[in-house]
Amino acid sequence: MKHMSFSMNACYRWIGIGVMCVVVWGCGEDPQQIFETAQFEEQQHNRAHAQELYEKIIQQHPESEFAEKARKRLEAWKTENPEEGT
DSSP states (O other): OHHHHHHHHHHHHHHHHHHHHHHHHHHSOOHHHHHHHHHHHHHTTOHHHHHHHHHHHHHHOTTSHHHHHHHHHHHHHHHHOTTTOO
């Protein structure tokens, strides 16, 4: 029984470590991942969500190269459909 108790403790420890890793990696969203998701949303004709994601990049990562790409994409929408705006 002692061996099984040790095994369960080890199992719980690994589960805890796994949860912590997910939390740590999930906290900081990568602007590249957000940008790629926004592009995917555009391809799926979900422009409203794509716009939210582009704006999120601009707000949370204003100095990143992806913020500049997001700004350009939103600006392109304005010139493509000036009556809609963003």
